[in-house]
Amino acid sequence: MTIGNIRNALLAGLILAAVPAFAEERADQVAARVGDTEILESDVTFATSFLGDSNPEATQEARKSAVVDALIDLKVVSDAAIRDGMENDETFKRQMTFLRQQALRQVYLAKAAAVAVTEDVVRKAYDERVAAMPVxxxxxxRHILTSDQAGADAAIREIAGGMPFEEVAGRTSLDDASKGKGGDLGFLTTEQLPPELGTAIATMKAGETSTNPIETPFGFHVLKLEERRKREPPAFETVSAELRSGMEAQAVGKIVADLKASARIEKLVPDVAMPDASDDGHDHGAN
Incomplete structure (x- = not known):
């Protein structure tokens, strides 16, 4: 959402039910005044949390200013609506009922999910997944990539004659991504390698260089196996947020399902499944 849309989003009522009462007294700074009503810094922070990302190119001060302008507009227009008796308008009442239910649902599920998915629960799930990972x-x-076998054979002869692998790779390899690093490809799993290279290194020892070129669809390779190590699982800190998000989604689904199971519900319209998002209704088969 851009800064220019912030004001419109608020005036459209997207967060109408969640904006705090501006007249409420709090021990924080005043960001603006509309008549006798103060718009506080905490009101700005609260409203900002509902607006998502604003223009990433704008400064923090510009984004804050836009939110304050939006809250000023919201206050001015909502006061005018009250003066015109809009609080008794049936459309307004229906919208407020919907927004209230929506806000209550969001708060309830967020708190219930937080109770169900604690740090200990996430850590336990992480430990279980790590334990189940195959060793x-x-x-x-390191590798040297050449376009033909003759080039690979020449590189092997240079290395066998005492030329450092790194120097030969930097001078002759066609792999621009690794030649500047002496042909270093870093740590990889066998699955990440072309199958021909995976087979070639199966019997190689650390520090050993291949004595014959290995052909793949990319060309001819000369390999040097620097090191073997056990594959470590991803650190908890790098996956915990994604793991927590998935667990919270599962928890929310169960909470809603349990609540529906205990409620008396009558759906009086046909229960029709939504089409798959990838199905555009057209036959893309062969003519």
């Missing part, structure tokens, strides 16, 4: 291996490789 794997990573290898650190």
């Amino acid at each position: 794997g291996e990573e290898v650190r490789l």
Whole structure:
């Protein structure tokens, strides 16, 4: 959402039910005044949390100013609506009922999910997944890529004659991504390698260089196996947020299902499944 849309989003009532009472007294700074009503810094922070990302190119001060302008507009227009008796308008009442239910649902599920998915629960799920991971291996490789076998054979002869692998790779390899690093590909799993290279390194020892070129669809390779190590699982800190998000989604689904199971519900319209998002209704088969 851009800054120019912030004001419109608020005036459209997207967060009408969630904007705090401006007249409420709080021990924080005043950001603006509309008549006798103060718009506080905490009101700005609260409203900002509902607006999502604003223009990433704008400064923090510009984004804050736009939110304050939006809250000023919201206050001015809502006061005018009250003076015109809009609080008794049936459309307004229906909208407020819907927004209130929506806000209550959001708050209830967020708190219920937080109770169900604690730090200990996330940590336990992480430990269980790590324990279930198959034991794997990573290898650190260097390679020299040539367009033909003659070039690869020449590189092998240079290395066998005492020329450092890194120097030969930097001078002759066609792989621009690794030649500047002496052909270093970093740590990889066998699954990340072309199958021909995976087969070639299966019997190689750390520090060993291949004595014959290995052909793949990319060309001819000369390999040096630098190191073998056990594949470590991703650190908890790097996956905990994604893991928590998935667990919270599952928890919310269960909470809603349990609540519906205990409620008396009558759906009086046909229960029709939504079409798959990838199905555009057209036959894309062969003519």
